[in-house]
Amino acid sequence: MDLGETPAGTAPGPRGDLGEIYLDECKARVLDEIRRIVRSGTSGDERAYRLMLDYPLRRAKGLRPALCIAVCRALGGEMEAVLPSAAVIELYHNAFLIHDDIEDGSLERRGGPALHRTHGIPAAINCGDGLLALTLAPLLANTSTLGLGRALRVLEIYARAVTESFEGQAQELAWIDEATWQLTDADYEAMVLHKTCSYSFVAPGLVGAAVAGADPALETTLVPFLENLGLAFQIQDDVLNLEEGRTAYGKELAGDLWEGKRTLMLLHALRTATEADRENALRILGKPRPSAGSPEERLRGLLGAMVEEKVLDEATRAAMTRYLDRLGESSGEKTEDEIRFLRRLIDDHGSIAHARAVADRRARAAEASFSLLAKALPDSVHLRFIGWLKDYVVRREW
Amino acid sequence: MDLGETPAGTAPGPRGDLGEIYLDECKARVLDEIRRIVRSGTSGDERAYRLMLDYPLRRAKGLRPALCIAVCRALGGEMEAVLPSAAVIELYHNAFLIHDDIEDGSLERRGGPALHRTHGIPAAINCGDGLLALTLAPLLANTSTLGLGRALRVLEIYARAVTESFEGQAQELAWIDEATWQLTDADYEAMVLHKTCSYSFVAPGLVGAAVAGADPALETTLVPFLENLGLAFQIQDDVLNLEEGRTAYGKELAGDLWEGKRTLMLLHALRTATEADRENALRILGKPRPSAGSPEERLRGLLGAMVEEKVLDEATRAAMTRYLDRLGESSGEKTEDEIRFLRRLIDDHGSIAHARAVADRRARAAEASFSLLAKALPDSVHLRFIGWLKDYVVRREW
8 A cells, every 4th residue: 555646445454443543654655744843953963963863763653643634635736735733743743742741750652661760851841942943844845845825823732732741741741740639530531532532533533624624614523532532542642551460551550640630530549449449549649769879878878888988877778768668757758659549549440441431432423424424535545544543533542 | 311212321320330220221121022921921820920020020130131132222123122032032031040940959049039939849949940941932922023034033033042051051051070181171161152142142232233124244253242242241240159258149159169160260271180179079079969868968967956965975976977078078978178279279270361352352342243234223321231231241259
């Protein structure tokens, strides 16, 4: 299947899955485009160039640009016309991930250490800002290739998505920071609509439609489809984050619990727990996650070194360690036992089943919107990919 | 003087300085505009709103938007037309400062603690991203108020400035990270042209000119003026950073030395120092700055508590403290004595005089470009403010 040439679908290839092949082919084109944009914006600074391509070159699905391309092409638009905007969406996504990983204290991303762990927080923040800066030139160049009207519409969609994504992120951080837990499923969904759905689903779809010059009336079908798709995706993402022992999933295991993220599962478990369990859970959630090189860890290391250098005797070290342990219990960091307690609470209260039910409801709503779209549009490999995507978001395993 | 109404200058007011009054009046208008933009982008999230206005509401000169407004109005443009773009430049500046303070490990900003120290790194990173996101809508709204041609030109100028500022920042971080010191004055100036001059001087001036619909030929005079102005400003900024004991200056004292920044003064001192002094200076510069809450600092604090709780006797505490001191000398963080050594090296080698000479050269070049501008434009309070600015950047004391 050559997306640049063939308008219609082909039979499933050796990997047996139209969607996976479509994703792979889009990813290759988008990566080339990203290389071009980053190369032009780093004017020969090899170090900055390599840093900006670090996350994009790791194992990733590339759902966002593929969705953008598929919507555009299903509506009769051209690959060449949509490619720069699709690449911009992926650039923004990578900038968001780099900053998000610092904000959440995440250790892993896409099967490797998070960027701030390999290159330090300063370089990682600046790298994210650099990726954000590089999104503007391709969107402005659209004025020549797409014409003013379509180019400005793409810019409007982009501006709205990045603002909403900031708002959702601010909301999530505030909930963690202020120990908020009395939240409904609707509160969670409203946050996710801003934080994730807007830039990851709504914007890619609307940008694709704008580049194709689609009738604005189509948005009344397209937006609910994209929103439901995004909600189902994020809930499944949260469920996957909880499931331990899977090696195919690139994020650290149960990272959301270490980070105290207010997922549907956690909120459901907190709502339905006994008061004692809830109090314990909130106490745990209020503690920071242990960070590599945390003061406590380094403190214990220093004490060991002092014993070796005979600055400290073993008995005093033991007394000091007990003191630090007591301190750790009252004001320290989350422990593995505590994460297991949260995990068990979620299991005991059927909170994963609850979240899956919400995701299924969203997936069915997306299904209904998709049927309307499929009736309005001619059959194509692109339309079929969009249909594949709506099933994939809830059945994927990484 | 009412910048919104009066086209011509007035006599110096009670504060006796046309420039200061012009800055204050611009600042009031720009702050109102920033409040409007931030309010519209945070959709009622009071917490996010307050965080985003934290730096803008601190004591600051507001040079960048005032320059933008003055250039526009000196060329016949209107305050209402340029205000949103001037506010966007100030929003970007504040986003840059928030991220820069995290990257540099700065403790203070504009007379108060840096944002990441009061609200944590996660909220501060996201706040900067939010301010960046909010720059887009006003620039897009320009298409209605300024017309497509001027609005797109402003967007182009903005896109280039934010990319160059990322590149300059990446360069400066890389020099510190890779312990680079064999740099010429020209290397420093090339970095500053990207990091600071581009978004702080060139872009404000060019945006002002674009909003006024100025003849593009004017840029051949305007750009060298703005670049020289920016270079003189940044060198003076670096000199002020070194000068201790001044209370009017909002940044922490000699922060650049703690951060290891490659300023003209430091580079000159390293070039002209004896080999032994240079080696010592490079050893010091290679050490991190002490951070509030570092493990060593925390351990010293805990030792006191442990003595009080009789976990530790006084003699062992003294031995442990000596151990921590030794650790600090060999592999730890920069000490105040070491910063004084760097400061003395700069004094002994006349490096401040060297930097001032470069700044003066840049100020004279700006003076020459300004004469050309002044001949080409009618007299106005705006033109006179621009003339005031070129003297101010080298004689200012905060």
